[in-house]
Amino acid sequence: MFDSAGDQARARALSSPLRMRILRFCLHEPHSNREIAEEFDLNPGTSLHHVRTLLHSGLLMAVDGRPGRRGTTEIPYRATGLSWSSTMPNQGPILVQAFLDDISGVNADDLGVWRLGLKFNAETERELIARISDLLVEFKDRGPDADGRPLSIMVALHPELRKTKGEP
Numbered sequence: 685m686f687d688s689a690g691d692q693a694r695a696r697a698l699s700s701p702l703r704m705r706i707l708r709f710c711l712h713e714p715h716s717n718r719e720i721a722e723e724f725d726l727n728p729g730t731s732l733h734h735v736r737t738l739l740h741s742g743l744l745m746a747v748d749g750r751p752g753r754r755g756t757t758e759i760p761y762r763a764t765g766l767s768w769s770s771t772m773p774n775q776g777p778i779l780v781q782a783f784l785d786d787i788s789g790v791n792a793d794d795l796g797v798w799r800l801g802l803k804f805n806a807e808t809e810r811e812l813i814a815r816i817s818d819l820l821v822e823f824k825d826r827g828p829d830a831d832g833r834p835l836s837i838m839v840a841l842h843p844e845l846r847k848t849k850g851e852p
Contacts, residue, residue: 690741690742691770691771693740693741693742694741694742694743694766694767694770694772695770695771695772695773696737696741697737697738697740697741697743698741698743698767698770698772698775698778699772699774699778700734700737700778701778701779701781701782701785702724702734702782702785703734703737703738703743704767704778704779704782705724705782705785705786706720706724706734706735706738706744707738707743707744707763707767708763708782708786708836709723709724710744710761710762710763711762711763711765711834712828712834713762714747714760714761714762715760715761716750716752716758716759716760716761717731717732717735717758717759717761718731718752718753718758719760720734720735720761735761738761739761742764742766743763743764743766743767743770744761744762744763744764745761745762745764746759746760746761747759747760747761747762748760768824776840776842779838780838780840783836783838786836801844809841812841813841816839816841820837820839
């Protein structure tokens with residue numbers, strides 16, 4: 685399933701909804717371990733464990749140090765973007781949980797949610813997936829707007845579970 689030890693390490697690192705959220709937090713601007721711990725209400729040691737896991741898998745990278753508290757040097761971390769093309773087993777539930785954790789406490793009026801029922805053959809389904817993927821990659825490749833606000837998008841395509849027979 686995995687081509688290399690690096691693929692395996694990335695899959696293990698991405699198997700945590702919290703680590704997925706840390707990557708999102710560090711996507712557009714670097715954050716120190718202290719900032720990560722504060723953002724997610726973690727003990728700094730727990731945060732450091734997750735940061736090291738992401739670092740060792742290549743999903744997070746350290747950038748130039750900056751002055752920290754009490755004359756120390758803080759090392760900020762930034763997401764490398766490798767998570768976009770990394771695969772992992774059972775990723776759906778992990779991504780959904782990360783999404784649910786992200787929106788916990790968000791005002792319902794601030795959520796844009798779309799749900800649509802479709803019925804396609806395999807060829808049309810592949811076309812839809814390819815077009816959605818191309819659109820997301822196009823916007824990802826633009827890079828962040830300097831005056832933008834951090835946003836997340838989740839698009840989920842899944843078969844509908846049916847209790848009755850007769851529908852594929």
